[in-house]
Amino acid sequence: KAGVTQTPRYLIKTRGQQVTLSCSPISGHRSVSWYQQTPGQGLQFLFEYFSETQRNKGNFPGRFSGRQFSNSRSEMNVSTLELGDSALYLCASSLWDRGPEQYFGPGTRLTVT
Amino acid sequence: AQKVTQAQTEISVVEKEDVTLDCVYETRDTTYYLFWYKQPPSGELVFLIRRNSFDEQNEISGRYSWNFQKSTSSFNFTITASQVVDSAVYFCALSEANFGNEKLTFGTGTRLTIIP
Numbered sequence: 001k002a003g004v005t006q007t008p009r010y011l012i013k014t015r016g017q018q019v020t021l022s023c024s025p026i027s028g029h030r031s032v033s034w035y036q037q038t039p040g041q042g043l044q045f046l047f048e049y050f051s052e053t054q055r056n057k058g059n060f061p062g063r064f065s066g067r068q069f070s071n072s073r074s075e076m077n078v079s080t081l082e083l084g085d086s087a088l089y090l091c092a093s094s095l096w097d098r099g100p101e102q103y104f105g106p107g108t109r110l111t112v113t
Numbered sequence: 114a115q116k117v118t119q120a121q122t123e124i125s126v127v128e129k130e131d132v133t134l135d136c137v138y139e140t141r142d143t144t145y146y147l148f149w150y151k152q153p154p155s156g157e158l159v160f161l162i163r164r165n166s167f168d169e170q171n172e173i174s175g176r177y178s179w180n181f182q183k184s185t186s187s188f189n190f191t192i193t194a195s196q197v198v199d200s201a202v203y204f205c206a207l208s209e210a211n212f213g214n215e216k217l218t219f220g221t222g223t224r225l226t227i228i229p
Binding site: 045109 | 148155159204212218219222
């Protein structure tokens with residue numbers, strides 16, 4: 001079974017631009033979560049989607065948004081990029097029926113200049 | 114609020130030595146899950162183990178073992194006979210045991226270096 005895939009793997013953007021990151025969960029997984037990883041703040045929860053509905057949201061500004069499609073694929077969008085948004089963005093999927101553990105993708109490394 | 118503390122920022126051991134990574138957690142929930150993840154240099158978080166709060170049995174998987182003690186709110190991870198491939202950052206994490214709230218709260222991680 002294929003794992004969680006994320007595209008693109010690397011991205012360089014300029015301050016003020018917006019960016020969209022994509023995540024395809026493991027086949028059959030309906031829950032998708034996003035995390036931001038930075039050296040200063042560590043791993044922080046962004047939001048979680050299940051069946052196209054956002055169930056939980058972390059403490060991030062409204063510039064961070066996401067959505068989930070009917071095939072469980074998810075996208076997250078960051079508008080008006082700031083230098084501090086430079087981070088590794090990790091997507092994870094889970095199949096609660098088999099257990100709550102989340103399986104992570106390789107991440108998208110976003111650099112804002 | 115949930116909190117996970119990994120006091121050891123970095124650990125270096127010589128290959129074949131045993132090493133224990135500490136994890137202490139705080140939660141007001143009566144039921145919860147604890148996890149360990151490994152992050153190699155490639156960046157992907159690799160799931161290692163999940164432990165339910167109502168199951169305090171220790172677990173061993175090959176060279177890996179986990180010691181869960183609810184009385185001290187600790188979930189420590191021991192690698193026996195360490196190998197160079199064990200070099201990575203290890204994260205301990207906590208989540209509520211409620212369907213619909215799968216947010217993971219991570220510790221700050223412990224960078225483990227195995228010296229050949």
